[in-house]
Amino acid sequence: MNTATRAATLRDPAWAGRVWWCSVALVLLWPLAVATEFRPWVLFEPSNMKISARFIASFFPPVLNGEFLALVAREAWRTVAIATAGLSLALVLAIPLTLLSTSALSVSALSGRMAPGPFWFRQVLRWLLIVLRSVPELVWALVFVRVVGLGPTAGVLAIALTYGGMLGKVYGEILESGEAHPTQTLMRNGSGRLQALFYGLLPQNAAELSSYTVYRWECAIRSSVVLGFVGAGGLGQQLDNSMKMFNGGEVATMLLVFMALVALADRVSASLRKALG
Amino acid sequence: MALKPLTLTVAAGEQLAVIGPSGAGKTTLLQLLACALPPTQGEFMLDGAQPWSLPRSQLQALRGQLFLAPQVPPLPPRQRVVTAVLAGRLPAIGLWASVRSLFYPSDIPAAFDALERFDLADKLFERVDRLSGGERQRVGLARALLAPAKLWLIDEPLSALDPTRARQAIAALVEGARERGVTLVATLHQVDAALASFPRIVGLREGALAFDLPAAQVSRERLAALYAQFEHELHGAPAPEAAPAVAPQPAVMHCR
Numbered sequence: 001m002n003t004a005t006r007a008a009t010l011r012d013p014a015w016a017g018r019v020w021w022c023s024v025a026l027v028l029l030w031p032l033a034v035a036t037e038f039r040p041w042v043l044f045e046p047s048n049m050k051i052s053a054r055f056i057a058s059f060f061p062p063v064l065n066g067e068f069l070a071l072v073a074r075e076a077w078r079t080v081a082i083a084t085a086g087l088s089l090a091l092v093l094a095i096p097l098t099l100l101s102t103s104a105l106s107v108s109a110l111s112g113r114m115a116p117g118p119f120w121f122r123q124v125l126r127w128l129l130i131v132l133r134s135v136p137e138l139v140w141a142l143v144f145v146r147v148v149g150l151g152p153t154a155g156v157l158a159i160a161l162t163y164g165g166m167l168g169k170v171y172g173e174i175l176e177s178g179e180a181h182p183t184q185t186l187m188r189n190g191s192g193r194l195q196a197l198f199y200g201l202l203p204q205n206a207a208e209l210s211s212y213t214v215y216r217w218e219c220a221i222r223s224s225v226v227l228g229f230v231g232a233g234g235l236g237q238q239l240d241n242s243m244k245m246f247n248g249g250e251v252a253t254m255l256l257v258f259m260a261l262v263a264l265a266d267r268v269s270a271s272l273r274k275a276l277g
Numbered sequence: 278m279a280l281k282p283l284t285l286t287v288a289a290g291e292q293l294a295v296i297g298p299s300g301a302g303k304t305t306l307l308q309l310l311a312c313a314l315p316p317t318q319g320e321f322m323l324d325g326a327q328p329w330s331l332p333r334s335q336l337q338a339l340r341g342q343l344f345l346a347p348q349v350p351p352l353p354p355r356q357r358v359v360t361a362v363l364a365g366r367l368p369a370i371g372l373w374a375s376v377r378s379l380f381y382p383s384d385i386p387a388a389f390d391a392l393e394r395f396d397l398a399d400k401l402f403e404r405v406d407r408l409s410g411g412e413r414q415r416v417g418l419a420r421a422l423l424a425p426a427k428l429w430l431i432d433e434p435l436s437a438l439d440p441t442r443a444r445q446a447i448a449a450l451v452e453g454a455r456e457r458g459v460t461l462v463a464t465l466h467q468v469d470a471a472l473a474s475f476p477r478i479v480g481l482r483e484g485a486l487a488f489d490l491p492a493a494q495v496s497r498e499r500l501a502a503l504y505a506q507f508e509h510e511l512h513g514a515p516a517p518e519a520a521p522a523v524a525p526q527p528a529v530m531h532c533r
Contacts, residue, residue, distance in 0.1 A: 186364060
């Protein structure tokens with residue numbers, strides 16, 4: 001083999017494609033950066049640096065007097081309650097929708113293609129899940145604040161609807177991504193769908209399902225903060241008040257509480273995974 | 278298509294072994310008999326009725342009377358052996374009873390007896406993912422002893438077992454089926470075990486019926502013809518199929 005052909009055969013054939021797709025990505029990103037007015041260097045202009053520094057400096061020292069801490073504790077508890085109640089309602093919505101829409105529990109799909117009736121039934125439920133989760137919880141909260149008035153109920157209902165949609169989708173994906181063989185064998189031998197769920201699907205997916213649920217609980221805590229800004233109660237509402245009063249110390253204290261809550265959720269998720277793994 | 282047109286009649290209570298080289302359609306035949314796959318053409322009758330003309334719920338009830346044991350034992354990880362074996366009972370019990378059995382196993386003695394037949398009684402409360410391949414396969418077979426089935430369809434029950442365990446497993450299946458009056462159809466790679474334990478032998482090759490004879494009439498010449506070009510499988514060399522090639526699962530990406 002002469003040197004020229006040798007060099008040709010040793011060239012990576014994927015190289016041209018890689019260059020092409022990188023250029024396509026750059027060409028597509030450019031208008032996006034323009035549309036979003038993405039100019040990060042503005043942050044480092046001296047006048048803006050001064051503003052940022054003043055804002056961050058106002059966080060110190062965090063407010064730690066007894067009266068305020070008691071208020072924060074009460075509101076933090078309310079936030080946890082909103083997130084937990086919202087997630088519980090979301091589960092009430094998501095679990096039946098998952099079981100009805102997942103193809104992992106289809107009896108007609110055992111012998112090839114799913115029958116048209118069950119297929120369209122599952123498809124309609126999937127669309128329902130899309131509707132539920134495509135409306136942001138903030139919008140649901142604004143709707144419910146008008147219906148049930150200011151307070152935590154609006155937050156709970158908003159989280160329940162959006163998170164029901166998300167949980168239903170991801171639960172279904174988790175159940176479908178695992179090994180189908182044990183479940184299918186059970187159903188082929190005449191078990192019912194729910195029996196196959198308990199004896200085939202859950203044993204292998206329980207750890208992932210529960211750790212995802214805890215992660216969503218963590219998200220619900222964060223999201224209840226945003227909902228507090230539109231009057232759904234909890235720490236978010238206090239955070240909004242302190243921000244409006246330019247009271248950086250109070251904001252800092254509440255942010256620390258959030259960090260503690262998220263870290264707690266992380267620990268719970270890790271230990272659940274370990275226990276079920 | 279894995280099977281060519283063939284006629285096969287199995288009487289109730291009969292025991293027969295299906296042999297043949299890899300790719301002969303043995304597994305497809307079992308799946309057909311188990312109502313797992315519909316026949317693309319021709320007629321399949323079970324107890325004098327056509328199962329695929331039944332409504333889906335009745336077909337599912339009928340499947341409860343059939344027991345198909347796939348070659349790869351269908352055991353989810355993290356499940357305990359006792360639960361995996363008792364899962365054979367599911368078609369016979371209601372949803373409530375099966376959920377209660379997860380809190381406290383409903384019939385531990387039955388699971389113990391079934392496992393003892395396969396010399397696995399000491400693994401009763403182990404987790405299935407802590408067992409060896411051969412132990413897992415025997416757990417899958419022990420499930421048959423608890424199934425409320427009238428027809429057992431056992432696919433390659435010995436593929437992961439050493440000769441001693443294989444003899445024991447085949448004896449447990451044959452005796453278990455006889456005691457219960459169950460019809461037993463097993464596909465086997467081990468021709469000697471098939472000839473020794475089963476009164477009727479069906480030879481399949483390339484999806485067609487090569488012979489259907491009493492075990493005593495299966496001559497060396499017939500076997501040689503059945504396994505032509507697959508002699509290594511006839512002579513007990515480890516068949517390339519013995520370790521079931523599980524197709525790699527496509528990586529699943531989640532959006533969270």
